[in-house]
Amino acid sequence: MEKYITDLIYLIGSVSFILGLKMLSHPETARKGNLYAAAGMVLAILATIFLDPAIHNIIWIFGGIAIGTVVGWIAAKKVKMTAMPQMVSLFNGMGGACAAVISVVEYTRHDFSHGGGAAFIAIVMAGLIIGTVSFAGSMIAFGKLNGNIGDKVFPGQKFINLVILIAAIGLSYYLSTQHQPENTLLLITLGVAVLYGVMFVMPIGGADMPVVISLLNSFTGIAAALGGFIYNNQVMLTGGILVGSAGTILTIIMCKAMNRSLFNVIAGAFGTTNAAAAGDGAAKGTVKEISISDAAVLLAYSKKVFIVPGYGLAVAQAQHTCHELEKLLEEKGVEVKYAIHPVAGRMPGHMNVLLAESDVPYEKLLEMEEANGEMANTDVSIIIGANDVVNPAARHDKNSPIYGMPILDVDKSANVIIMKRSMAAGYAGIDNELFYYPNNRMLFGDAKASLQKLVTEVKAL
Amino acid sequence: MEQIFAFISENIRFIYLIILMVFLGIEVISHVPSVLHTPLMSGANAIHGVVIVGAIIVMGRAEPDNYLALVLGFFSVILGTLNVVGGFVVTDRMLEMFKKKKK
The missing domain is CATH 1.20.5 (Single alpha-helices involved in coiled-coils or other helix-helix interfaces)
Known part of the structure; x- marks a missing residue:
């Protein structure tokens, strides 16, 4: 009887995941979708604990769940909105590690006396490697987004990575053909997989981190699904595969937004083409600065203003000040909208989340195509901490590493103000010719400080 | 073959x-509109936390003298729970902000 109920609950759990994911892709239903999926998860967990007669150590299980819940809850509630991408990466790593640990235990518990069971061990090893790569990669991605780890590129990296990957697969193949446990080799495989995860993410630039996190997310999904295969457990299988495929598609959508292939991202193309691009020496002109008071006047007497936010806005924690400026300008009769590039920030939708935090109305956030359609009759585009996503070189300079990436055509608006700390290049490491355009002026300084000064100036007008 | x-x-x-x-x-x-990419990724992240079911099975089936399975199982239950709870709570926080501004 318990078995029937478990199966039924697992079925409900699987449906709740599918429904949840579906609802998460529409703004009105998204929050409910998340709750549905969470409810399905709780049901599946409770059914596993209470309805499977083979489950013992229930006190310990609840102990582990209690620790995980308290720590996870507090971490998720305390994290700042700007640090969201790191947090998702961290939680993803936990899932990957969980899958890897399961594989290790199942390998050591495997009964070799009836022959090797090659297929079973192959699945266990696949779960081990994918889970471990996801864990190690997520930790590196976390470190990079947190600013603890820089990009590391050295010659022959791709080749070495390939060798490491082949070594991991080779070891797994060897282990699955053996008829007795080889615990030392298992640990070596684990080590190789950690190394691969680290080396895989190390060379990838900060701007590509969203893509990497999404990819690692789908890896963990696949690792979870392999766990479902090991235990003949449908809810793990459906949940895992669903995330694996949805995550992969999301990754591809993100790559498309940058007009790059997934392979290109993984190979770390920005890192390797930097040197060539810098040597091109694009036609330079003069860079004009604008004072705070001039900028305030220009903004306050415009009809239509676009705010183009980027990662710099997140770093400076300037979203609230930004919203304040927007409201102030609206009071003065200026039409203010935000133009959101799909890959602005460190995660797709990062800017939306950030601006939503400071209560910017949903209708004010325009997606790229929509914003570009209105660019020509815009008086001022003010760019806050964004760079590569507004670089016109993407439209015409075939030698530029970002050539072909869809950009926000801010240069088509009558005036451009770029708020930036310095003339430094963006994440792609390339010069932005927009700086030298005649309709552009630079407002140097920290985004938050500059915005505050602008607010004060506009108020005084 | x-x-x-x-x-x-x-x-x-x-x-x-x-x-x-x-x-x-x-x-x-x-x-999916690009506005929802981050919450969707985060929600999917929480869903693969279903791996915790495997962790529970590892822990629950461990024989009382199999310390390796007990210790690793306990550890994996914590990791899996972190993934599930953290994932859903973070997603909810993101989406909560979308709600507020809609009114």
């Missing part, structure tokens, strides 16, 4: 399930 075919045949239901799930996953999220 025969082994591989035999494996496929033995697990044919699972393989059908996997293939259908792959297409479903693609179908379900292919029309």
Whole structure:
């Protein structure tokens, strides 16, 4: 009887995941979708604990769940909105590690006396490697987004990575053909997989981190699904595969937004083409600065203003000040909208989340195509901490590493103000010719400080 | 070669399930507005926390003298819970902000 109920609950759990994911892709239903999926998860967990007669150590299980819940809850509630991408990466790593640990235990518990069971061990090893790569990669991605780890590129990296990957697969193949446990080799495989995860993410630039996190997310999904295969457990299988495929598609959508292939991202193309691009020496002109008071006047007497936010806005924690400026300008009769590039920030939708935090109305956030359609009759585009996503070189300079990436055509608006700390290049490491355009002026300084000064100036007008 | 075919045949239901799930996953999220990319990624992240079910099985089936399985199982239950709870709570926080500004 318990078995029937478990199966039924697992079925409900699987449906709740599918429904949840579906609802998460529409703004009105998204929050409910998340709750549905969470409810399905709780049901599946409770059914596993209470309805499977083979489950013992229930006190310990609840102990582990209690620790995980308290720590996870507090971490998720305390994290700042700007640090969201790191947090998702961290939680993803936990899932990957969980899958890897399961594989290790199942390998050591495997009964070799009836022959090797090659297929079973192959699945266990696949779960081990994918889970471990996801864990190690997520930790590196976390470190990079947190600013603890820089990009590391050295010659022959791709080749070495390939060798490491082949070594991991080779070891797994060897282990699955053996008829007795080889615990030392298992640990070596684990080590190789950690190394691969680290080396895989190390060379990838900060701007590509969203893509990497999404990819690692789908890896963990696949690792979870392999766990479902090991235990003949449908809810793990459906949940895992669903995330694996949805995550992969999301990754591809993100790559498309940058007009790059997934392979290109993984190979770390920005890192390797930097040197060539810098040597091109694009036609330079003069860079004009604008004072705070001039900028305030220009903004306050415009009809239509676009705010183009980027990662710099997140770093400076300037979203609230930004919203304040927007409201102030609206009071003065200026039409203010935000133009959101799909890959602005460190995660797709990062800017939306950030601006939503400071209560910017949903209708004010325009997606790229929509914003570009209105660019020509815009008086001022003010760019806050964004760079590569507004670089016109993407439209015409075939030698530029970002050539072909869809950009926000801010240069088509009558005036451009770029708020930036310095003339430094963006994440792609390339010069932005927009700086030298005649309709552009630079407002140097920290985004938050500059915005505050602008607010004060506009108020005084 | 025969082994591989035999494996496929033995697990044919699972393989059908996997293939259908792959297409479903693609179908379900292919029309998502970019505004929702981050919450969607985060929500999917929480869903693969279902791996915790495996962790519970590891822990629950560990014999009382199998300390390796007990310790690792306990550890994996914590890791899995972090993934589930952290994932859903973070997603909810993101989406909560979308709600507020809609009124």
